[in-house]
Amino acid sequence: MAAALEIDRVSKTWGSMRAVDNVSLRIEPGERVALIGASGSGKSTLIRIASGLALADAASGGVRSFGVGVQDKGRLSSEVRRARRQIGLVFQQFALVGRLSVMTNVLVGALGRMGRLRGTFGLFNDDEKRTALAALAEVGIAQHAAKKARELSGGQQQRVAIARALVQGARLVLADEPIASLDPKSAKRVMDTLVTMSRDHGIALVVSLHQVDYATAYFDRVIAMNAGRVVFDGPSSRITAAFLTELYGASAEELILPSQFAVPAAETLAPTSSEPVS
Amino acid sequence: MAAALEIDRVSKTWGSMRAVDNVSLRIEPGERVALIGASGSGKSTLIRIASGLALADAASGGVRSFGVGVQDKGRLSSEVRRARRQIGLVFQQFALVGRLSVMTNVLVGALGRMGRLRGTFGLFNDDEKRTALAALAEVGIAQHAAKKARELSGGQQQRVAIARALVQGARLVLADEPIASLDPKSAKRVMDTLVTMSRDHGIALVVSLHQVDYATAYFDRVIAMNAGRVVFDGPSSRITAAFLTELYGASAEELILPSQFAVPAAETLAPTSSEPVS
Amino acid sequence: MSAAETAHRSVVAGLPAPPVTPLATRLSRLLIAALTVVVLVFCWYEAEMNPAQLVQDAGNMATLGAEFVRPDFTDWDVYFNSMLETLAIAIWGTLLAVVVGIPFGILCADNVVPRWVAFSVRRLMDCCRAINELVFALIFIAAVGLGPFAGVLALFVHTTGVVAKLFSEAVEAIDPAPVEGIRGTGGTWLQEVVYGVLPQVLPLWISYALYRFESNVRSATVLGIVGGGGIGMVFNETMRGFLYSQASAILIIVIVTVSVLDMISQNIRKRFI
């Protein structure tokens, strides 16, 4: 079976800066992967490239999802819309349409599955509306469905973005820091929703995260980026405090890291060598 | 000496919903306070009211900062600009001017202290430019100074917003989830900067946060909000796992909470009774 | 109060100086500035600008202006009917133009269509605007004869050129994020436009459409040719007859109409902002 996401030697340069530097990746259908890395390391750019919203440099290879081309050598594939329909996206900065209602913002997720004409004229049927409301309930903001999107609090907007991706019924979900603005309870709820959905329906899931504890708790596989390159790709059990210190900056500063790496180090941890991958 | 921030029975209603419900607060000069609460509990709204960007309901009392009026009974005070000059703000959604350079976005923080005319025409002197660069360096993005703000990654934009508040040289800083989009290293760096600045210059600091571990690690006083009301206001040492479970939702779900409240509970913690305040 | 400032100044020493604009950029800026000044000065003389004279004989303006402050509404029914006629023609002319201008406007915006499409459609719209209404009016007279219908058609073509231009420039200034939000779901190109672009530009589009409606109501050129009557022509006639009191009555009617349209525009836009 074709990979849920296959990225082949992809780079992205802004001026003189390499935001993504020769990255190759393969995510299997149903697989769940956490993407970590310092701010500015290229996580968002990689996700945008994977969904064909950003074009890679011309010297790059291609990106395919379930065998459908997204882009190749820096040119958008002709099938990209079909590919996108099976990729659910959660944007870091939400990308909601502030002047439309929360409900409409979520319903937009259903466009790919609807008849073209019906979608274009916004003639959503009751079924779709109910699915959208259910997704909103799932992330805990069903009572705000009728508000305009820009009237919501930060965390509520973030959850609208997640609900939109849920409604899409995608086979691969790429979520860019989906819990950044959420309180612990909502964050857990959202992560549970995403993981349950992935597990129950075999949906592949790539989530970029800053909270390393969530990454290790929810994901078996972790990909770490640094300055545009993938510096680690392996089971989360192999992540060590030393590696994290290295990942987030060479300085020897004491970091606030999740509990299992608690900083009064040298405790129970058995760091299986942290060799960075390719 | 007048309080750094004094909020007197303030409410804010949107339609039928009370985003802030009869909140009174007093923050002393130099004090550092963490503001926690579930998504949608009214943290951002309270911060916007404190800086006079949102108007409270007419039935509310007043808001003053260092004795200077911000608003009273739902009407903006005539001195509000003077009050704002001494309040540094970090917005949850950054509120940067995307089409201007990062540098200009940060320099804008200096406007309050400059001559009016010079400020209006953007004639920043070298001193101000150096201060702005220093602030950018402090949060780790000095190398991006010449880019347009909207070209930055999410975490970089958040740090621009913080640098802008730093440059302002305020006596009270209100930061709304300033580390939401930051990796652990950058988050620590930003928190260290804020706290050091506060400690060294006696600047009062109110930071809304979702990461309870940061709240207890960096702040002595914690204010917790729920559904618009202040449900806890006291030393961080008095926060317990049980209280947090209650705060973020009545459901008995297991939460991902910071290490010291680690969920296989009943360990070493000595929860000093969690009675919610007023 | 400059506590933080001092705090940072200590850090400053080791930092790179603020970025300096490169010489080439500066020079080219200087060149553009110099060129602008030269053009402006040249045009100053070409346009025989002479502000002193304006001040000197300001009294004349007052004398003439005063003749407009005694409106004579005797013929109000004539004005009212002409206004109705004008409104009818302007409504249909503008409506057709907006209906056609929306697709053309979108096809002119190079952030939603390929560059060559935008370029070609833009040039077509340039022609619609640049070719005088007189020409269109004559062409339509040839087909449908004199009368208001020819006026509607001439206004339609010209207004299409204008609104398509304005519509497209609003589209080019939108925030791309919401559009990417729709694009990410695999929506079609049209769906991106409907859900991502329209909500952002609607307030401006309404503003443009009503502005053009207003200026079609004000304009007299076309109606003068096709013989449709209309308030603009009645006004021109009063002016030509130096009947300033009657002219000012008409002006008052036009001002009220324009103000009402402006307030309607305000109101509709408010709902979409």
Place this chain on the structure above:
Amino acid sequence: MSAAETAHRSVVAGLPAPPVTPLATRLSRLLIAALTVVVLVFCWYEAEMNPAQLVQDAGNMATLGAEFVRPDFTDWDVYFNSMLETLAIAIWGTLLAVVVGIPFGILCADNVVPRWVAFSVRRLMDCCRAINELVFALIFIAAVGLGPFAGVLALFVHTTGVVAKLFSEAVEAIDPAPVEGIRGTGGTWLQEVVYGVLPQVLPLWISYALYRFESNVRSATVLGIVGGGGIGMVFNETMRGFLYSQASAILIIVIVTVSVLDMISQNIRKRFI
């Protein structure tokens, strides 16, 4: 592929139905729709619309249109000079209007000034637009005599009314967040405008200013009165003399000018988007 969909449907049963629009809102919407249709139909007859005739005699249009496809550039030097003159007048008229229109435009935007200020300034601008250029032209002729300067002044006043309106409506459609960012630093009102509003509206303002410049270049009314010459008048005269070949030569010059202006506008706006 509807995996998630099925997943959610199971949860749906216990949820509230999607919100329904209240009856009153629906009725008032219906009423507005009905009214609109009535007005449109009324205007249809008032404007003597008759699309059939247009199709029927389309041949006439072709015949007439064909006469415009043989441009005669014999008098190109005359056209060129008139175009220069027109450009000079339009440049100064538009420039002054933009300079004055910026403050007035901001004062018309009720998201940056108190409502009553916006209302009053808006009405003032309505007058500038609604009062015919002819009137302003005459008033200025009384002060400065015939000639291009009176034309500059008349264009200036009228254009101010237009750009102030368009400028203000762009301001009313901005994203308030960046403005709040500036406001939060304790900046003055003017600083909020300069740093928060201007960067957001600049592309649109440039578009409006150049659009008005273009339409001032195209317009002939004012220049016809003040005796400034100008391409518009020359064009009207060729039309009056049925010299369609010469008219089409002038049209080509105007089209080229408009296209060049449009491209310049594109270019400048790109830098600010």
Place this chain on the structure above:
Amino acid sequence: QDVKELNFGFISTESSANLAKSFEPLLKDMEKAIGVPVKPFFVGDYAGVIEGMRFKKVDVAWYGNKSAMEAVDRANGEVFVKTAKPDGSSGYYSLIVTNADRSDINTLKDVLDCSKGYNFGNGDPNSTSGFLVPGYYVFALNNVDPQKCYKRVVTGNHEGNLLAVANKQVDFATNNTENMTRLQQTRPAEAAKIKEVWRSPMIAGDPIVWRKDLPADLKAKIYTFFMTYGRNGTPEEIERARAVLAKTSDGWGPFLASSDAQLIPIRQLELFKAKVKAQNNDKLSADEKAAEVKKIDAQLADLDAQQKKLPAM
């Protein structure tokens, strides 16, 4: 006061660019003769020139008959010469024209047949030849109201009306000889499709008007120039001047003396228009109407008397 520069306004009914070029030599000679620079303004709409003259911003202007009347009445102007053709004739004619194919319309009587439901292309209400003259001589004198007589009356300018006739969109329309001549030169095909049905009495040539309060010596110089140009001097000078005049506008000969009196027929037409308007004004009571009509009749009679007193020109 001292006039340093003479502002000369021209109401250009044809190509102002060519007009400007054609006037250049004449104005040069004029400058030389009067010793003051002459600054020409070619204007499409007479309102500006008249108001300019009123506020002393225009000193001399070439008008049409109707605009000259306004200039005399509002702007303190005075007619002093009028233009003439090289053969010495001065004036033109108003016309009613129809399509050459219309064998059923040949005389004024056909035009005035109200039973046929004709479509009539009337002129702009401010046009002397397109509206006033036919309005008086064709309709008023025959007691026909075009609005009631025809199925449809549309108002257009001269060009629009000619085209409408050529394309058979109206049955007949007003026009004038000058416009027809121009059409014959520029578009002979169209002109061939048009035939003349009626021709008005002659309308006087275009008057040239000055500001009454110009300094007397300057007026004298100007008058002398206009009256002697192409008439006095050596044969070479006369020949040169006549050549200049022949190339000016649509071909002129030496100017003819004139005065405000040349406007009397126009005034009569205008008054007549006012009378018709008063008679049709539903807002006036019968008494008011009668009073108004009587007043106008008196003025008309007065003008008639003035006209009769004048020696034939």
